Amino acid sequence: MEMITEILSKNGLVFAFVVVGVVMWLSYQLSDRLSAGRLHGSAVAIIIGLVLAWLGGIATGGSKGLADVPMFAGIGLMGGAMLRDLAIVSTAYGVDIREIRKAGAAGVVALALGIFVSFAVGALVAAAFGYTDAVSMATIGGGAATYIVGPVTGTALGASSEVIALSVAAGLLKAVLVMIGTPFVAPLIGLNNPKSAMAYGGLMGTTSGVAGGLAATDKRLVPYGAMTATFYTGLGCLMGPSVIYLMLLAITGS
């Protein structure tokens, strides 16, 4: 037994292919048998992935879900930022550049609005819970944008570690919600063409959330959503500690 787990840890990435293959097969079976294909197999697979991440986190107390279990460390490589981004870029192959140019204006508006609205919601919630200083409001607002914007904003402004932790939790929750929720809200918000996908990517911003959510909805939408979402975190980190902090400072006065 020990020998086998050692071999599996040594061949981490290869074992990850097997694990994910099994999860995919199981998910498509569940999707066909239990929902008659209504809930897409990839949506089921992402939900199972998140459950596994939760179990891994409970078991190890670590921050990388299932990948913190030594035997499953290869999941960390397979689903890490490097291969994820390579796969996202590859989905752009065959995309019609005219579609992107046509949706350009909508994408830019989506980005600005998405960052601003997320900060506003996060800052209002922070204030409602007694964090009425501009630094904490901007940090939690940044967390409501993405789990990277929050800590970057907080670190730049000198927020307390408690507030930074809250902002990370808010951002992580958003990523998980977008991954699970996208296929369910897609019919309600007309998320079925390249342009609405570009608007969606810009408004939601969380790359992992959008990447997972659109994969579970319709894989053909992935490149359009990913295209705008990839600008979001950078722009959020740019606006958070500057424009948005100054606006909050002007409103709160402290």
Add this chain to the structure above:
Amino acid sequence: MIIYGVAALAACHLAGVILGDLLGVILGVQSNVGGVGFAMLLLILSTDWLRRTGRLPQLSEQGILFWSAMYIPIVVAMAAQQNVVAALAGGPIAIIAGVGATIACMALVPAVARIGGQDAPLPPLMAQEA
């Protein structure tokens, strides 16, 4: 050769990420700005040019399409390593801020997608095509 396609994809990826990092430095942000987006544009433009000049044989194309087909499994692996425990442990502030921002932005999608005219939905997908 298949590796030509993989190499072209990887080169676009790296060039895009470098551009994104440079843009981040220019803007003074501790983050990559649009790297993956630039990489996607580079891949679209370069493969379009290669195809039109007949320099992208089907075998090279396979090297790109393989990674495209691996996209969903990779996303599942990504889901399996999210910090779900921390996401759920943030208490009411984190939950209300996270859920509130998500719902507010989702609700804006139809309005923003209408800018410059409504688009027709994509044709329905064949089962198991993904």
